[in-house]
Amino acid sequence: MDPAVLREDMVDGLEQSLGERLDERVDVAMRTVPRHEFVDDQPYANRDATENGSRVLAPSTVARLLSALDTTGGENVLVVGAGVGYTAAVVAELVGESNVQAIDISRRMVLYARQRLAQTGYEGVLVDCRDGASGYPEYAPFDRVLLEAAAIRPPRSLVDQLAPSGRLVFPMGGPKQTLVAVEPGPEAAGPDGVVERYGPVQFAPMLVDGEQPDGLARNRTVREDREYAESGWHARAGWEQEWVDWDEHL
CATH class of the missing domain: 3.40.50.150 (Vaccinia Virus protein VP39)
Structure with a gap:
């Protein structure tokens, strides 16, 4: 039609x-x-x-x-x-x-x-x-x-x-x-x-930077998000394992 x-x-x-x-x-x-x-x-x-x-x-x-x-x-x-x-x-x-x-x-x-x-x-x-x-x-x-x-x-x-x-x-x-x-x-x-x-x-809640589904994984500090972004595709081996999970320290 x-x-x-x-x-x-x-x-x-x-x-x-x-x-x-x-x-x-x-x-x-x-x-x-x-x-x-x-x-x-x-x-x-x-x-x-x-x-x-x-x-x-x-x-x-x-x-x-x-x-x-x-x-x-x-x-x-x-x-x-x-x-x-x-x-x-x-x-x-x-x-x-x-x-x-x-x-x-x-x-x-x-x-x-x-x-x-x-x-x-x-x-x-x-x-x-x-x-x-x-x-x-x-x-x-x-x-x-x-x-x-x-x-x-x-x-x-x-x-x-x-x-x-x-x-x-x-x-x-x-x-x-x-x-x-x-x-x-x-x-x-x-x-x-x-x-x-x-x-x-009824709407979904407003997202803030780091919560978008196609963005970087959100951690506790802007500095860490920036460092992760700047590491690019050639981040040194083991970097992900050194990611600080602040929930374990609070």
Whole structure:
């Protein structure tokens, strides 16, 4: 069947599954982005999927995130957790591709997202390999930050990189999580700067450098991780056996 028809059917069904009307701009953006270019297996089914070893959010979840993000057009946006690039592409439709920066802790996913975004016409979206907890200070301040991973409280670096009128949207809590919007400044309405809550969600926790599945084995010190990386393929024999397991010494 024509992907455009399937895409129309997908978005038409989202209002029924969410029980409310979609934000008009989000509705149009999701009807525009060819999701089948990012997801190979049943791309227009309203369910989570796995692509290139990464979780791809269900369309209804993406719609909830972007409605909470509350863009009006032209904002500078950071997407933390680029994944396959689909959410970043929809954000690009909302604010313009040159206004979207996306980061992911997995270099494999960064390369995958860059490829998919380029082949679908969103090559203006910048995708970089970064630790999401540190944000992307080179391009701050951001009018909007979307974190596609759960955290117990708003990551301080991400809040600090918001513009004065900015907004951070992320799943807060663990294991029970709530989708929240956070704004900076003393005028914020609730604890941790939470200004709005959008109901329960379930996301994987945010990873920090060393926890990504395609990265180096994590030990207790940054120095050791760096030494292991610098040892390369020609590390001297027995190096691995000299690795310090700090758990045995605590």
